Amino acid sequence: MTAPRVFVVDDHAMVRAGVRAELGDDVTFVGEGADVASAVDGIRATRPDVVLLDVHMPGGGGRTVLESLRAELPEVKWLALSVSDAAEDVIAVIRAGARGYVTKTISGPDLLDAVRRVADGDVVFSPRLAGFVLDAFAASGPGAPEPEEATDPGLDLLSSREREVMQLLARGYTYREIGSRLFISVKTVESHASNVLRKLQLSNRNELTRWAATNRLL
């Protein structure tokens, strides 16, 4: 596997240095940005595989970077990296297009794993993000399907298998452990996770909006 080309966006030099040190030689660093403007220019120039994106930055935050480049550079994968695990930050950056969300307290090997997974086109769910997803889709349990017009109904519900996968992720299982627990392949687990992420990004179902409103986002 070739080393993924990584661009780090964070306004704290210490965090950038720490990420570099932890990922070491397993990835290729193509650049870093300390604010929104330099990040946008640098990413445009270097076209990395993965952008590690800080959510809170002066001048608009990582979400601004993401929104201004996502349509232009669809092949770039985004992994949000933040100290915050507030629901509004997590969901907002995922809905803006990030493929995963990890907190800065993540260990070096886990971060490397997450970067590789995102570079391969998979998604990264931390237990907390899985919990948020379950919370956001909570009202759509098997007993309470809600018919809604003008949207793809599949977007608004988690299938029971997707729900199981999310629950196991929230319980701290790895994809491999989930696969052996549910007797499905790791690839299948990954596709379930991708589907959930897609639903989270595209769904505009009532509960999600309401949940988001009560958590002061969107």
Add this chain to the structure above:
Amino acid sequence: MLSGVAAGTAAHLRQDPLVVRVAFVVLSTAFIGIVAYGLLWLTMPVAQPGTPEAEAPPRVGWRPRSRREVVGLIVLAIASATLLGQIVQWGTSDLVLPLVLLAIGLGVVWRQLDTDRPLDLPGGRWALAGGAVLAAGGVVLLLATTGQLAAARNGFAATLVILTGVVLVTAPVWRRLLDSRAVERRARIRSEERAAVAAHLHDSVLQTLALIQRHAEEPQAVSRLARSQERELRAWLYDPAVVREGGTWAGLVAGMVADVESDHLLTVDPVVVGDTPVDDAIAALGAAAREALVNAAKHSGAASADLYSEVTPAQVSVFVRDRGKGFDPATVPDDRRGLRDSVSGRLTRLGGTAVIRSAPGEGTEVELVLPRTTAA
């Protein structure tokens, strides 16, 4: 009787209120009584409801607060007394009716305004309007009988024009005054918020940073301090108030995790989906989950554990997972009773279930399920 003045005076002089009232009436014939009554009414302290002296309904209402107000009211009273005296000197009988009308109207209006009752009571509003109409009628009648109605109308029109002009001319000033008040208010709110944040940071983060500097040689103490401060700050910043204040399952889990982390070398990342108020069964579930965390801290050898809890209408489930050395549940010696009694036993008594999955080398997961039908 009218507004408790007689009763108040009687209480002050330790006399029967009836005596005082009779005295007031007698004095009123010589006109002094009315003025004295009015002055006393304006300056007398309001009786506290419930004090033994307050046998008459205590006067609750507006009182002149500052010295300036009192002086103003006295001047007003003297002016009206002089006016009344002059009118009485004229002695024309056709003035009596308008004056009485005016007095009654004013009295009604004052009675209505001079209470704690909200003004939007329907009865109060009608009485107020009636009083105003009475007083206005009295004024018009008074002017008509003294033949000054036309002059007064001209004066009124002129006053109205002047007032309108003044308001229009000074409108920008009023506007700016209002704006600057709003700005001031916003700034004050901001600075108060800032002070609250500063106070919080001082009590928490700065204290912890000082402690960390002092314990710089002890990595364990430092990381424990940093961890607990991080959790506290995070809760302050992000958690909904209901979680911070406790009383719900999510708050209970957060507090429990904080306790376990500070007592043991274990970091726990709790994820709670849904929430419910704490009752006895929920509290017992929390105690069992705590025992599971403590077990993970003591025996697994892992540095971290995952806690996931989901509240559904049917049940509350808790999963505690560590990636430690694990054990074979079949070979647990009989003297190790922590899991069996504190966790399984507790759940069984509540009608729930506890399942322990573990294998040597693969970590342990404790699953606790509490049906909510029994808890409700």
